[in-house]
């Protein structure tokens with residue numbers, strides 16, 4: 004039964020009485036307080052559910068299988084940029100272990116040959132290498148993009164890992180940043196990534212848009228520096244933030260065409276770029292990091308509520324979740340913490356550089 008009318012009249016200040024279905028209902032709580040409580044309860048429920056989901060994803064829920072991007076004949080290729088070291092090398096290895104043929108993109112031919120040799124002999128897959136300095140615009144880079152585009156048209160390219168990235172040599176105030184360093188960061192992180200994706204995406208759409216065909220994947224490696232603005236790494240931080248927005252816009256355009264586009268967030272990982280040599284709970288090895296990425300497809304983990312984005316490694320996931328939890332407040336404190344951390348790192352890096360210079364001076 005539905006009440007055709009609800010009568011409200013106030014007989015005590017702030018205590019309205021509702022006449023509902025023939026009953027008088029006196030409200031002891033002022034309406035504004037009731038509304039605020041309801042909003043609070045809704046937020047609490049949202050965060051409780053998302054935290055519960057985060058824990059489930061990190062413990063028991065299985066991610067979607069990476070094989071979803073493979074064609075039935077097992078001859079699918081995965082392209083990994085920046086695959087001669089760090090995270091990219093590990094992507095190349097683990098994708099080869101999963102029986103993807105691998106397209107290797109890097110700037111050093113000898114290093115690419117070594118990786119190719121390792122993957123072919125250890126995992127019995129095919130490889131194809133493209134030698135290109137992705138930070139340098141011009142005819143060589145354009146030619147590499149054309150060749151990769153042609154390759155994608157005549158082979159089953161199902162996975163693109165936009166891994167290559169460049170950062171500052173050390174934390175540096177924006178006003179003192181060298182223009183060459185800035186150009187290198189922007190060309191590598193943004194222009195190359197966007198141009199390469201543009202070169203291969205038509206072939207991916209073609210392979211994945213018909214019913215029953217395998218999905219394609221475009222994964223770009225982001226950074227929590229793009230999520231929490233990072234003073235003294237302003238250019239790097241800005242490029243990673245740009246990749247996040249670009250990913251989401253593109254993801255929506257092609258999701259109905261069978262191409263999944265996503266940004267994978269990372270905090271520190273042991274590598275040349277981070278200059279961290281020893282792993283810890285907060286700083287995984289590239290191997291453990293990549294393993295977490297390839298076993299958690301479809302799970303946002305630390306990026307709860309943010310579409311087309313995920314933060315797979317468990318400590319990074321908690322960090323990312325915490326930043327999202329308190330919204331504005333945590334971003335303000337996050338920026339403060341990072342500002343202090345980068346100032347300290349800069350001081351130490353400058354001292355180290357000066358010591359090395361002195362040592363060089365003595366040995367001459």
Ligand SMILES: NC(=O)c1ccc[n+]([C@@H]2O[C@H](COP(=O)([O-])OP(=O)(O)OC[C@H]3O[C@@H](n4cnc5c(N)ncnc54)[C@H](OP(=O)(O)O)[C@@H]3O)[C@@H](O)[C@H]2O)c1
Pocket residue numbers: 084085086087088089090091108109110111114135136137138139165166167168169191224225226227269270271272273274275276277
């Ligand atoms: N490590 C971290 O803590 C961390 C944190 C967040 C996000 N990330 C992101 O993760 C990705 C991989 O970083 P990483 O730590 O693995 O870096 P890394 O150890 O420095 O490796 C970078 C790879 O990219 C290649 N590369 C760099 N510049 C290139 C260029 N101009 N042309 C062609 N290849 C080039 C390097 O080749 P060479 O072997 O020739 O140098 C190497 O193979 C980046 O996008 C980075 O922003 C890293």
